[in-house]
Structure formats: C-alpha cells, structure tokens
Amino acid sequence: MDRKRRRLSLSLVAAVAVAEAAVVLLRPRSGVIEPAEVSATSYFSREQIERARRFRRPNLALFGLSLAIEAGVLTLLVRRPPRALAAPDRPLARAAGAGAGLAAALAVAGLPTSAALRLRSLRVGLATQSWGGWAVDQGKALGIGATLSSAGALLFVALVRRLPRAWWVPASAASVGLSAGFMFAGPVLLDPIFNTFTPLPDGRMRSSVLELAGKAGVNVGQVFEVDASRRTTAANAYVTGLGATKRVVLFDTLLRDFTSEEVDLVVAHELGHVRHRDVPRGLLFLLVVAPVAVHAAQRLIEAWIPDRDRRATATIIPAGALAVGVVSTAVTTVANQLSRRIERRADAYALTLTGAPEPFIAFEKRIALKNIADPDPPRWLTFLMATHPPVVERIGAGVAYARATPAPAVPGSRPDRTPEGS
Numbered sequence: 001m002d003r004k005r006r007r008l009s010l011s012l013v014a015a016v017a018v019a020e021a022a023v024v025l026l027r028p029r030s031g032v033i034e035p036a037e038v039s040a041t042s043y044f045s046r047e048q049i050e051r052a053r054r055f056r057r058p059n060l061a062l063f064g065l066s067l068a069i070e071a072g073v074l075t076l077l078v079r080r081p082p083r084a085l086a087a088p089d090r091p092l093a094r095a096a097g098a099g100a101g102l103a104a105a106l107a108v109a110g111l112p113t114s115a116a117l118r119l120r121s122l123r124v125g126l127a128t129q130s131w132g133g134w135a136v137d138q139g140k141a142l143g144i145g146a147t148l149s150s151a152g153a154l155l156f157v158a159l160v161r162r163l164p165r166a167w168w169v170p171a172s173a174a175s176v177g178l179s180a181g182f183m184f185a186g187p188v189l190l191d192p193i194f195n196t197f198t199p200l201p202d203g204r205m206r207s208s209v210l211e212l213a214g215k216a217g218v219n220v221g222q223v224f225e226v227d228a229s230r231r232t233t234a235a236n237a238y239v240t241g242l243g244a245t246k247r248v249v250l251f252d253t254l255l256r257d258f259t260s261e262e263v264d265l266v267v268a269h270e271l272g273h274v275r276h277r278d279v280p281r282g283l284l285f286l287l288v289v290a291p292v293a294v295h296a297a298q299r300l301i302e303a304w305i306p307d308r309d310r311r312a313t314a315t316i317i318p319a320g321a322l323a324v325g326v327v328s329t330a331v332t333t334v335a336n337q338l339s340r341r342i343e344r345r346a347d348a349y350a351l352t353l354t355g356a357p358e359p360f361i362a363f364e365k366r367i368a369l370k371n372i373a374d375p376d377p378p379r380w381l382t383f384l385m386a387t388h389p390p391v392v393e394r395i396g397a398g399v400a401y402a403r404a405t406p407a408p409a410v411p412g413s414r415p416d417r418t419p420e421g422s
Contacts, residue, residue, distance in 0.1 A: 005303075
C-alpha cells in the first residue's frame, strides 16, 4: 500500500475511532432502565407484525436505491465533470452555480423513489396529503436546498483556494457553527415554511405539561402543536431549538388520537431530553467529531482529484459532496449508538416522572401500530440505521420498571417518585 492510500485509510479509521470515543464520552451513564426480555408476539399479533414488515422492508429497499442513485450521480460527476466546472475564470460564481445545480440534480434523480415511497404510504393510509401538496413541498425543499448548497459551495471553494492543504480546519469549524445556527434558527425560520405551529392553548393539556415540567424542575421553553395531520396519520413529538428557540413540539395526531395519560408520557419523555440537554449534547458530539471527519473527507477528495489546480475550481463540488456522504454515513452509524442510549434514558425519565408503566407499554404498542412500525427489526438493521431502540425493547423497559416498582398503596394512584428516585 503506497503512502497516500495508507494516509487515506488512517484518516477514515480515525474518523470512526473518534466517533466511537465521543459516544463513550457522551453517552448517559445512569438513568437508563435495563429492559426485560419480552417477545413481540406477546404484544402484537403475527398479522400486525407481518403487516409492518410488508410495509417497512420494501421501503428500506427503496431508501437504499435512493442512496445508490445519489452516489451514482455524484460518482459520474466526479469521474466525468462538466467542462464548465473546470474553467478557471470566475471560480466562486461557478462554485455557487454548481452547488445549486447539484442540489437540483440530486433532487430530480431522487423523485421516482420519493414518489414510490409516498405511494406506498398512501396505500396503507399513512399519508394524507394530496399529490399537489406534495409537489409544492418538494418545490419548497428544492428551493431551500439549492440556496443553501449554493452558499455552501461558494464558501467551500473559497476556503480551498485560500488554504489548499489546511482548508479542513476552518471547514470543520464552519460545519459546527452552521449546525448550531440551524438548530437555533430552524424552528422559527425554516420549519414554519412547511407547517403551522400553534402554541398549546390554555386547558387540561397545557396545565398537565406545566405540572410535569414543574415536577421535573425543567424550563420547558415553549410547547407547540404542529398540524402534522395535513401530511400523515402518524403520531410523534420532538424537542428542537437552542436557547430562546427551545421548544417541545407535539403532533396534532398525538393530541387527537391518544389518551391524556399517554400524551403525558410523551411529554415526560421530551422533558427528559430538555432536562439532560440532549440537543446541545448532539452539538458537542459534532464538535468532537467534525475535525477528523472533515479531514478524512479532504483525503478522499485528494485521492479522487490529485491535481491541486483542479481542486481549486468548481470541479471539487461533486467530489466534496460524495466524500462528505461517505464519511458521514460511517460516522452517523456510530452516532446512532449514542442516540439510542439517549432515547433509553428519556424513556426511563418518563416512567420515573409519571410512575405509569402500564400506560407506557400500551402507548408503545398503539403508536407502533399507528405508525406501522416493525416492533422487532433485525439487530443489524437497528445497529446500522436506528436512532431509537426497537419497540420490543422499549416495552421491555416498561415491564422492567413495573417489576421493580412497588404497587401504590391506593388503587389507581401514582407512586410519588422523583426523576432521581428510580
């Protein structure tokens, strides 16, 4: 193996190794419930499990096909770049155009698989949006993506021209800064382009959220309901934003289709993320990993485009996109271990805060059926792609909590437990 290949291999290995080290450094060390061993067939019928797998597994194949199409387009552009990209005049303007054009090309190339995925969701009743509405959303996403890609490509080529050998240093810093900026501004600038967010009105649900937040000692920020039902029947909730834009978002389908006790559990789960500062934790992971990941991407680009002068032109844009895709795929697979551990802790936090294992188990079953989720996917699939634990594992956490928690003295009452009392 020659020196350049050895350096490339070491850079890729270093990116994965540092990501693994960051997972070990940042993963929760307490507050996680070891799940009991449970069988999916104890909570789901074989027909329900098979329905989920008939839906999800072809979707997985379509997702893989979409990635292969994108990789194929980028590989073709790296091997045979358009002549206009290599022209030496106006390199920054050409880079901006190349970024926008590449975003558009990838979006168009991925439309057939996106449409196929949507068609399958329509057939099982998971999607509710019209094709016209879907097309409008695709157009909005394309416009935003092309604009951001254009600006990013311009900045990228400017850095490469200014610092041909050390551009990875400011590029890694920029990636962290931009990520923080999107985390802060996304909820107020980008998300409203696609959905309507309404502050949770005064009433039982808002009072319950504030009561849970007070019990947890958490500054919840703002709580919003999002009109997810305009696109899907699926239910969900999430925490987003940084600082002044921090918020908990609840799908209107969650509020509409689940009991108040089940919604309380979801809110408690999201409060767990707020309590443990899990959004900033993800940013810290990026801060640790970005330098070695961007450096590995630089090594890949130099292997694909050995000529230094060509790398200073817009020719580098497709190579940069492909290199980032290769490295980020490996790093994300590692990062998913951290995500799953964080979600396990948030589940434990919800159980401890509410003291309601039976509603927790019932909710995990109901939401899996509603979202047509495979309750017990293969372990390799969980390892490679899952950001959350499998449903059977989450049910197992509820079972373990119920076994370890004494029954309340008064029938129907909740045990008086604090987040630190588990």
